[in-house]
Amino acid sequence: xxxxxxxxxxxxxxxxxxxxxxxxxxxxxxxxxxxxxxxxxxxxxxxxxxxxxxxxxxxxxxxxxxxxxxxxxxxxxxxxxxxxxxxxxxxxxxxxxxxxxxxxxxxxxxxxxxxxxxxxxxxxxxxxxxxxxxxxxxxxxxxxxxxxxxxxxxxxxxxxxxxxxxxxxxxxxxxxxxxxxxxxxxxxxxxxxxxxxxxxxxxxxxxxxxxxxxxxxxxxxxxxxxxxxxxxxx
Ligand code: TZP
Ligand code: MG
Numbered sequence: 001x002x003x004x005x006x007x008x009x010x011x012x013x014x015x016x017x018x019x020x021x022x023x024x025x026x027x028x029x030x031x032x033x034x035x036x037x038x039x040x041x042x043x044x045x046x047x048x049x050x051x052x053x054x055x056x057x058x059x060x061x062x063x064x065x066x067x068x069x070x071x072x073x074x075x076x077x078x079x080x081x082x083x084x085x086x087x088x089x090x091x092x093x094x095x096x097x098x099x100x101x102x103x104x105x106x107x108x109x110x111x112x113x114x115x116x117x118x119x120x121x122x123x124x125x126x127x128x129x130x131x132x133x134x135x136x137x138x139x140x141x142x143x144x145x146x147x148x149x150x151x152x153x154x155x156x157x158x159x160x161x162x163x164x165x166x167x168x169x170x171x172x173x174x175x176x177x178x179x180x181x182x183x184x185x186x187x188x189x190x191x192x193x194x195x196x197x198x199x200x201x202x203x204x205x206x207x208x209x210x211x212x213x214x215x216x217x218x219x220x221x222x223x224x225x226x227x228x229x230x231x232x233x234x
Pocket of ligand 1 (some may be wrong): 018119139140141144145146147150158179180181206207208210
């Protein structure tokens with residue numbers, strides 16, 4: 001990991017790219033090319049999410065993507081797999097409620113690693129904060145063809161409740177992104193409707209809005225610009 005020279009508190013979560021290598025989304029393009037284009041467009045954090053490759057393949061893909069992300073000083077996190085993150089020398093992991101528990105992941109990866117946790121309820125969010133998660137991936141906001149097995153559609157009202165609860169509990173330092181069905185047409189509305197008085201989202205995480213785009217750089221730039229616009233545009 002390169003994080004002895006990169007501070008994890010400086011990560012820019014405004015537009016967070018989660019990868020997908022399935023033909024319906026990636027097509028026949030190279031994932032490294034998509035990731036580099038997206039970073040050039042302004043993506044500040046990348047997660048390798050690949051539910052089909054085996055362990056050796058994942059480590060190989062992780063190392064290749066890490067070579068790209070490192071050049072641009074953007075962290076690479078691995079979905080589900082602490083072992084792959086360690087083997088590929090990545091900056092951290094993103095774990096769901098059914099993956100390795102947060103405390104075990106932290107013990108294995110150490111204090112400098114970035115650990116993000118998927119949360120869809122207030123309880124899960126508070127536990128992740130208490131356990132020292134660096135950021136929460138809050139969702140699923142809207143139903144999405146990219147993750148069809150999700151039963152946790154919480155809408156913008158669900159996101160807002162979670163933000164309010166973590167602010168109320170005093171977790172001011174945890175970073176937050178939301179995920180699920182976010183694109184350039186609904187991003188502003190999602191940010192506006194999710195906004196809680198005491199805690200704001202640090203960004204949005206997307207798969208298809210960037211990976212399925214013929215121009216991932218332009219797609220990322222558009223999302224970033226929209227994320228930075230003030231409310232009336234929703
Ligand atoms: N977790 C909740 S929804 C989702 C994940 C990984 C997929 C989001 O994909 P998209 O294409 O941005 O809707
Ligand atoms: Mg998982």
